[in-house]
């Protein structure tokens with residue numbers, strides 16, 4: 001079966017205690033209630049880094065300098081209706097305090113606790129990688 005390939009960029013934002021920010025998908029969106037990394041779809045004509053800076057501004061009201069996005073790992077996952085390709089960037093510095101700008105809940109999570117948060121299937125391998133770090 002051929003599924004459309006969807007490119008989504010996401011960030012592992014680390015605070016000074018080494019915790020990672022997860023956002024709970026709001027009611028009404030696909031996969032509502034699951035915890036994910038902030039981010040979203042790359043739009044036509046955008047670089048992945050530009051898309052991620054935009055998504056972090058829209059979703060969390062923080063400003064990130066593209067040069068501080070460090071490529072970390074990625075996930076490639078076949079959902080029933082599309083194939084997700086999602087690079088994950090590490091980011092430890094931004095300006096502003098993350099706000100739930102789209103009605104989502106936010107949680108700062110220690111790497112070893114990531115698996116306590118129900119997440120989209122594509123994120124489980126990412127949680128595996130991060131919880132070893």
Ligand SMILES: Nc1nc2c([nH]c(=O)n2[C@@H]2O[C@H](COP(=O)(O)OP(=O)(O)OP(=O)(O)O)[C@@H](O)[C@H]2O)c(=O)[nH]1
Nearest residue numbers: 008010030031036037038039040041084120121122123
């Ligand atoms: N942002 C994000 N999306 C993820 C993750 N894992 C995962 O499977 N996805 C999927 O990637 C797809 C696109 O993400 P998204 O809904 O954040 O896209 P977006 O911000 O552009 O939202 P929109 O399409 O509602 O405007 C969704 O189907 C989402 O479930 C993740 O950790 N972070």
Ligand SMILES: [Mg+2]
Nearest residue numbers: 038039040041
């Ligand atoms: Mg999003």
